[in-house]
Amino acid sequence: MASIASTPPLTRASVLAAHDLISPYIHLTPLLTNSTLSSLASTPQTPSALKSTPWEGETPANPKIRLFFKCENFQRVGAFKARGAFHALKRLIAERGIEEIRGRGVVTHSSGNHAQALALAAKTFSIPAHVVMPNISTPSKIEGTRGYGARVYFSGSTAAEREAVVNEVEKETGAFLVKPYDHPDIILGQGTMAVEIEEQVAEMLEKDPGLGVRGEKGHGGKLDAVITPCGGGGMLAGNGVAWKGMGTRVFGAEPSFQGADDAKRGVEKGEMITGVKSLTIADGLRTNLGEWTWKIISDKEHVQGLFSVTEKNIRDAMRLVLERMKCFVEPSAVVGLATILYNEDFRKMVEREAGEEGWNIGVVFSGGNTTVEAIGKIFAAASEEEAERQEGVLGMDGARTAENVAG
Amino acid sequence: MASIASTPPLTRASVLAAHDLISPYIHLTPLLTNSTLSSLASTPQTPSALKSTPWEGETPANPKIRLFFKCENFQRVGAFKARGAFHALKRLIAERGIEEIRGRGVVTHSSGNHAQALALAAKTFSIPAHVVMPNISTPSKIEGTRGYGARVYFSGSTAAEREAVVNEVEKETGAFLVKPYDHPDIILGQGTMAVEIEEQVAEMLEKDPGLGVRGEKGHGGKLDAVITPCGGGGMLAGNGVAWKGMGTRVFGAEPSFQGADDAKRGVEKGEMITGVKSLTIADGLRTNLGEWTWKIISDKEHVQGLFSVTEKNIRDAMRLVLERMKCFVEPSAVVGLATILYNEDFRKMVEREAGEEGWNIGVVFSGGNTTVEAIGKIFAAASEEEAERQEGVLGMDGARTAENVAG
Numbered sequence: 146m147a148s149i150a151s152t153p154p155l156t157r158a159s160v161l162a163a164h165d166l167i168s169p170y171i172h173l174t175p176l177l178t179n180s181t182l183s184s185l186a187s188t189p190q191t192p193s194a195l196k197s198t199p200w201e202g203e204t205p206a207n208p209k210i211r212l213f214f215k216c217e218n219f220q221r222v223g224a225f226k227a228r229g230a231f232h233a234l235k236r237l238i239a240e241r242g243i244e245e246i247r248g249r250g251v252v253t254h255s256s257g258n259h260a261q262a263l264a265l266a267a268k269t270f271s272i273p274a275h276v277v278m279p280n281i282s283t284p285s286k287i288e289g290t291r292g293y294g295a296r297v298y299f300s301g302s303t304a305a306e307r308e309a310v311v312n313e314v315e316k317e318t319g320a321f322l323v324k325p326y327d328h329p330d331i332i333l334g335q336g337t338m339a340v341e342i343e344e345q346v347a348e349m350l351e352k353d354p355g356l357g358v359r360g361e362k363g364h365g366g367k368l369d370a371v372i373t374p375c376g377g378g379g380m381l382a383g384n385g386v387a388w389k390g391m392g393t394r395v396f397g398a399e400p401s402f403q404g405a406d407d408a409k410r411g412v413e414k415g416e417m418i419t420g421v422k423s424l425t426i427a428d429g430l431r432t433n434l435g436e437w438t439w440k441i442i443s444d445k446e447h448v449q450g451l452f453s454v455t456e457k458n459i460r461d462a463m464r465l466v467l468e469r470m471k472c473f474v475e476p477s478a479v480v481g482l483a484t485i486l487y488n489e490d491f492r493k494m495v496e497r498e499a500g501e502e503g504w505n506i507g508v509v510f511s512g513g514n515t516t517v518e519a520i521g522k523i524f525a526a527a528s529e530e531e532a533e534r535q536e537g538v539l540g541m542d543g544a545r546t547a548e549n550v551a552g
Numbered sequence: 553m554a555s556i557a558s559t560p561p562l563t564r565a566s567v568l569a570a571h572d573l574i575s576p577y578i579h580l581t582p583l584l585t586n587s588t589l590s591s592l593a594s595t596p597q598t599p600s601a602l603k604s605t606p607w608e609g610e611t612p613a614n615p616k617i618r619l620f621f622k623c624e625n626f627q628r629v630g631a632f633k634a635r636g637a638f639h640a641l642k643r644l645i646a647e648r649g650i651e652e653i654r655g656r657g658v659v660t661h662s663s664g665n666h667a668q669a670l671a672l673a674a675k676t677f678s679i680p681a682h683v684v685m686p687n688i689s690t691p692s693k694i695e696g697t698r699g700y701g702a703r704v705y706f707s708g709s710t711a712a713e714r715e716a717v718v719n720e721v722e723k724e725t726g727a728f729l730v731k732p733y734d735h736p737d738i739i740l741g742q743g744t745m746a747v748e749i750e751e752q753v754a755e756m757l758e759k760d761p762g763l764g765v766r767g768e769k770g771h772g773g774k775l776d777a778v779i780t781p782c783g784g785g786g787m788l789a790g791n792g793v794a795w796k797g798m799g800t801r802v803f804g805a806e807p808s809f810q811g812a813d814d815a816k817r818g819v820e821k822g823e824m825i826t827g828v829k830s831l832t833i834a835d836g837l838r839t840n841l842g843e844w845t846w847k848i849i850s851d852k853e854h855v856q857g858l859f860s861v862t863e864k865n866i867r868d869a870m871r872l873v874l875e876r877m878k879c880f881v882e883p884s885a886v887v888g889l890a891t892i893l894y895n896e897d898f899r900k901m902v903e904r905e906a907g908e909e910g911w912n913i914g915v916v917f918s919g920g921n922t923t924v925e926a927i928g929k930i931f932a933a934a935s936e937e938e939a940e941r942q943e944g945v946l947g948m949d950g951a952r953t954a955e956n957v958a959g
Contacts (some may be wrong), residue, residue: 151709155653160650178845189908218878219878220742223878235571420625421840431602463924464923464924467924468692468922468923468924471626471630471879471880471920472878472879472880473874473875473877473878475876497583513853515875515928516875517870517871517874517875517928517931518931518932518935520924520927520928521924521927521929521931521932522923522928524924524925525925525932528925
């Protein structure tokens with residue numbers, strides 16, 4: 146990474162500058178609406194849907210919600226990670242000169258989207274890329290990373306094993322480390338999607354005011370809130386920085402399974418939580434926050450709330466996005482939508498704060514890198530779970546199935 | 553349907569008029585490009601990929617192809633069928649008056665997309681809709697049809713059983729029959745996509761000429777060919793009518809499994825083939841042509857060629873569209889792309905006729921109405937087939953698996 150000393154401040158202006166730097170290299174991904182999903186979000190859940198949840202017996206919330214989906218599954222390499230990788234590399238080149246970077250190369254560790262993103266960015270500037278991947282990585286992701294010309298190294302799955310291999314590569318090659326999320330350059334890069342969302346919403350509402358709020362208290366083409374998935378927190382922190390002071394609230398969504406909701410729990414507890422080991426089906430969100438992302442995400446000035454959803458919520462939202470919106474997304478991509486549809490804390494908040502007027506909410510679909518086989522397994526396991534639940538074999542948490550799927 | 557006597561002639565002008573009639577009610581679906589898939593189409597297949605095909609041992613063709621995808625999976629009700637249904641209904645209303653149609657209602661038989669399309673169109677004009685569905689229809693499609701307010705009746709799966717129930721409904725209610733494909737109003741309605749494709753390609757190539765052909769022999773923003781799936785033939789015939797005399801060739805694609813390629817075989821034989829009973833995974837294409845669609849499709853002035861693909865070709869193309877393009881499509885939607893990627897007769901034709909310059913080809917994705925469970929089954933069965941094939945259990949046709957999947 147570029148040195149912290151040279152890093153731009155974590156401000157909206159820096160996000161705008163980052164967007165200028167990377168826009169020649171990334172796709173302007175579409176912002177889509179879907180009337181079925183907006184209606185569903187604006188319909189109360191049934192009391193029976195709240196059974197065995199923390200909201201059992203409560204009156205289901207009745208918020209008014211209009212959804213705007215930022216489809217980063219159509220981004221290069223199939224995920225928003227291309228933004229951070231290109232930004233980190235452009236900054237590194239600006240600081241050290243292209244010759245030095247080409248001579249020494251770059252290295253990272255990642256089991257998934259960041260690996261392919263860095264490989265693509267490095268290839269674009271003719272820089273050698275070294276990627277350390279856990280030896281249990283899916284073959285398609287290993288192949289994808291190699292397909293962009295990166296050299297792949299394997300390590301065990303623990304942080305220590307991974308870092309040992311990274312250190313070795315650094316020593317041997319002199320390569321510069323490009324972290325997957327915990328660095329200002331990555332955070333600013335991921336935040337660039339906010340610049341596009343803002344422009345796209347304004348353009349869309351200008352063309353068709355009916356999509357947003359009509360009437361005297363109209364919002365003038367603005368989002369009331371944005372919600373993004375939160376794993377390592379680069380994207381959520383980037384949005385927090387980009388939207389600060391713009392009148393658009395920023396929320397984060399996490400899977401609750403096996404403690405993957407470390408950001409939410411950390412903020413509630415007042416201290417950063419580390420050492421998360423979750424096998425949630427939202428495999429891009431299994432990691433905990435880093436130092437930089439924690440600092441931003443735990444600050445109410447940047448991020449106004451964190452919410453978590455169950456594995457079943459994620460599957461249900463994923464089915465809707467696939468079957469109704471016809472968009473191919475990975476499980477991690479839909480935790481924001483799952484929160485909006487199924488988390489009564491979130492829904493009650495919208496009902497309370499937005500009233501009759503409702504909210505325009507931007508929802509980030511973070512990526513689409515999954516396979517037909519993975520989808521088959523996720524939903525086959527879900528049907529088995531459902532069948533067993535009906536036979537009374539399973540308890541209320543459904544944890545067994547999710548473990549089977551993720552393992 | 554409106555009476556044949558009042559039907560507009562099957563000409564491009566009638567398609568343009570149909571488009572004017574229905575455009576307030578349908579989505580202008582996106583036209584997408586994808587550089588990975590265009591590259592793949594422009595790369596020769598490997599000799600080993602041609603093993604156990606009719607082209608084994610031949611030199612793989614090396615055509616130059618640029619693809620433009622018309623995404624009717626994003627159409628209302630998730631399929632192009634909305635076009636024909638709205639057109640048929642608008643024509644019927646124009647002929648008989650809205651009061652009579654509202655009083656008597658409309659009826660159709662369909663196991664899938666046409667049922668939902670007619671139900672939506674009828675609901676839009678406050679017309680009662682009656683839909684006869686085979687009692688083996690998937691619950692999601694029955695639910696979908698009812699969700700648009702139609703009354704659903706069940707019948708056996710044969711044509712005779714189905715027609716008996718339709719006749720009964722007609723007698724009881726006086727409802728007007730709206731056929732799924734074999735009527736000029738439906739054909740003209742489905743043809744309306746051609747009007748949009750033409751405009752969208754021209755617009756796209758004007759913005760970015762690099763997508764099409766550069767150089768002296770440039771095509772000036774035109775498609776050289778369009779390929780659509782062919783089941784009952786309404787969409788293919790509609791495209792045949794719409795593109796006639798425009799310098800854009802029209803091709804049809806069918807599954808070869810269990811004789812579902814009736815249009816291709818019929819044209820080769822010089823007579824219409826009926827009584828097709830195929831359980832191809834492309835379940836929208838299991839039916840044979842009707843009288844009207846046969847007349848147009850068997851006419852070289854309208855449709856310049858028909859090609860067929862295997863179940864494996866369909867699965868392989870479907871995987872690419874889902875995992876690479878991130879578009880959610882049903883198996884029937886990808887037979888055009890499968891032809892372009894895997895049918896050497898088609899590929900050799902393009903190489904021969906287009907030469908160095910290559911062709912711009914429009915590919916229609918007809919719909920996206922499938923489920924995560926169906927996808928799971930299709931690809932789970934495919935892996936089993938692959939495993940058994942490697943153990944030498946299966947022969948070269950792979951029919952067993954496709955039967956399992958479709959049954």
